[in-house]
Each structure stands twice: as C-alpha cells, then as structure tokens.
Amino acid sequence: MPTPARSRRSAGLLLACALAAAMPAWAGQVEVLHWWTSGGEAKSVAELKRLLAAEGHGWRDFVVAGGGGEGAMSVLRSRVLAGNPPAAAQLKGPAIQEWGRLDVLANLDDVARRQQWDSQLPRVVAEAMKVNGRYVAVPVNVHRINWLWINREALRKVGARAPATWDEFFAVADKMRKAGIVPVAHGGQPWQEFTTFETVALGVGGPDFYRKALVQLDAKALRSETMGQVLETFRRIKGYTDAAAAGREWNAATAMVIRGEAGMQFMGDWAKGEFLAAQKQPNRDFLCVSAPGTARSFIFNIDSFAMFRLKDSAAAQAQQALAATIMSKEFQQVFNLNKGSVPVGTGVDMGKFDLCAQESSAYFVASSMVNALVPSVAHKMALPEKTEAALKDVVAAFWNNDQTSVPEAMDALVKAAQVK
Numbered sequence: 001m002p003t004p005a006r007s008r009r010s011a012g013l014l015l016a017c018a019l020a021a022a023m024p025a026w027a028g029q030v031e032v033l034h035w036w037t038s039g040g041e042a043k044s045v046a047e048l049k050r051l052l053a054a055e056g057h058g059w060r061d062f063v064v065a066g067g068g069g070e071g072a073m074s075v076l077r078s079r080v081l082a083g084n085p086p087a088a089a090q091l092k093g094p095a096i097q098e099w100g101r102l103d104v105l106a107n108l109d110d111v112a113r114r115q116q117w118d119s120q121l122p123r124v125v126a127e128a129m130k131v132n133g134r135y136v137a138v139p140v141n142v143h144r145i146n147w148l149w150i151n152r153e154a155l156r157k158v159g160a161r162a163p164a165t166w167d168e169f170f171a172v173a174d175k176m177r178k179a180g181i182v183p184v185a186h187g188g189q190p191w192q193e194f195t196t197f198e199t200v201a202l203g204v205g206g207p208d209f210y211r212k213a214l215v216q217l218d219a220k221a222l223r224s225e226t227m228g229q230v231l232e233t234f235r236r237i238k239g240y241t242d243a244a245a246a247g248r249e250w251n252a253a254t255a256m257v258i259r260g261e262a263g264m265q266f267m268g269d270w271a272k273g274e275f276l277a278a279q280k281q282p283n284r285d286f287l288c289v290s291a292p293g294t295a296r297s298f299i300f301n302i303d304s305f306a307m308f309r310l311k312d313s314a315a316a317q318a319q320q321a322l323a324a325t326i327m328s329k330e331f332q333q334v335f336n337l338n339k340g341s342v343p344v345g346t347g348v349d350m351g352k353f354d355l356c357a358q359e360s361s362a363y364f365v366a367s368s369m370v371n372a373l374v375p376s377v378a379h380k381m382a383l384p385e386k387t388e389a390a391l392k393d394v395v396a397a398f399w400n401n402d403q404t405s406v407p408e409a410m411d412a413l414v415k416a417a418q419v420k
C-alpha cells in the first residue's frame, strides 16, 4: 500500500505527465505584438497561429488593444529599450526604417531568397520591408482606406442609391436622419478622425493634392482653397454623427451599421471583417462603395510584421518560420478572406474573394498605373511618427471644436507639418 504522501506524489507526477502530453512541445515560440482584437481581426490572427502551429511552432500573444495601433507603439518602445523585444511586432511604413536604423531588427534575407519575395512583391512594398537592402519585415496584406460602408436596408428605407459625389452623400445623409437612422457611424478617436479626413482630402482634392498636402506637406497646399473645401466638407460630416461618438472604438461604430442603427461609415476594409464575422454578405446586407470622389484612386495601408533580433536560437528559428508562413499563398488567402484586405503577393487565387476584395485588388493595380495610389497618413504609411501625431492632433481638435475656423486649422496644419 503506498503511503498517503507517496500516492499524492505519484498523482502529481501523473498529472504533470498528462499536462505535458496535452501541451504540444513547440520547436520554438514567437511572441507577437499586435492590436488585432475585434471579431474579424481575431479570426484572422487565429489563422496565423494555426498555420504556425502546423509548422511546430508556438505563438505567444502580446496584445495592446486599440485600433490604429497608438498604444502598441509606446509599449513596443519600452520593451525594446529594456533589451527584451518581442520576436515580431506589427510595424508599418516609415517606422520600419526608424527601427531599422537602431539596428535591432533581424535579417530575413534567407527566407526571402527561398520564397523569392523580390519577384512576388510589388517593388514599393518590397522596398518598404528592407533596411539597407536587407529584408527586416514581412507584409501581410493590402487594406484600402477610402471606402464607405452602407447598410443596404437603411439605404432601401430612404429610397436612395449609394452616393458617388459629396452632394449625393449629404442628400442621402439628410434622408437617413429624417428616417431616424444615424447617418454616419463614427468613433471619436484621433486616428478615426484622420481616417475620415484623409478620405475627404482624396475625394475633394484628388491624388495629386493629397500627395502635395499630406505626404510632401507643402505649405501652399496645406493653406490652399482646396484644403479649405476639404476642412468644410469634413466638418459637415460631423453634423451627421451621433452625440455618443466620443471615444467609441471603430468596431463599435461598424456594429451600429451592421445593426442598421446607423447608415454609413467611413473606414478601411478591416470593417468588412466585422460584417463577415457577423454573417453579413456584401451586396445582400451591406455595400462597399468608394468614398465620394475617390472611385479611381486608392489610399493604401499595408500591414506588416517587423522581426526583432533574438538571442534565443529556437525562438529565432520560429521567427523565420513565421515570416515564411506569412508569405505563403495559403496564409495570404485565408488571412485576408477574414481580415477584409487583399493579398499582397502575386499568384493568390482571388476566386474565393468577394466583390469588395476583387474590386480592391483591381483598383490597387489600376490606381498604381495612373499614379492615383497614395499612402495612408492615418495608418502610419507616410510620415515620421511625430509629424503624424502632430497632424492628427490638429485634425482631431478641429473636429471636436466647432469654434476653430478653417484658416486657423490650416495654420495649425502648417505648424504641425514642421514637427519632426
């Protein structure tokens, strides 16, 4: 007969063995910083975890919630400064170069050669992923910003068609308001305000104006008559949002459109991920249309993961596997089907994608051919972090304070453009 102490010990041993058997023995594990927490986003991340697990590697979530990634960037900074970076972090555009200059990123050239990234990726995308000619980051998708999402039933109720011009847009918005529907679902956060603002800038001013004003930060363009019209139009949209918008998350705003409480939302196509996660179908339940005046142009937002140099060799191997998985055709398809975006590489079968994605994919190529493809400022694709933050502050302050005049806002934009 075992003594009680012995039997407790062997029971403990059995439990430990059972747990060990239940837990997969990962070859390596990657810790990944991201801000994908909404319904559609979480489904997309789950696919990445699944594919990585199939390669024998584990994934540790390092989530800093908050759409647009504002919170995530400051948390990342403190982790890297403390000498303890995650394996991968959602980083985009110029930030990849900024981190690259600090010499803390890993070299992905071996995987890139094996999978021929140079020939698979559009040149602008490939260049954005390299620092000093070496791959340090891997792109996940292409999001289009300048969409207007519309609840189909709300549109039918007011007997209107999807608006193509700003006049039509405001006419539809008036009708929705009369019918007791919130015309524009908005989340009152600076990045969401800037998402709408840059969409209006493109719709009112066109791609050349957008580039001059928001990418080159040309003072003349920032103080021009066109910018005046952009600001007026932007302010007018605010009149069609509800009083409870302050602080609302973007996906809560999308949920209002999904439920039909609100009619429309300006948002990038991660919003589609929310409609799909709620079992809604494009054209049947909701419409994706180019925001007024932007049908032939495209504000792009490319999600990517930068990889940090690691000391642990098993984790470093898992990191290389993560990069390879992200660029695999299987991942690019299944992830983007959930996320609302389109694959970034060539050769992915678009047959399974819905109309919104097929349009986005075609517009991406077409707008690039006619020089109407512009980077998103709101989503960190165009400017140094500090300049972008200063511009966002100005736009949010203008949106939130009706007393600020248009010329005052233009002056403030010129000033913010000088922040480096």
Ligand code: GAL
Pocket: 035, 036, 041, 066, 067, 068, 069, 143, 250, 270, 301, 302, 303, 379
């Ligand atoms: C963007 C990001 C998208 C989406 C969105 C809202 O900055 O590029 O993938 O997640 O934020 O969270």
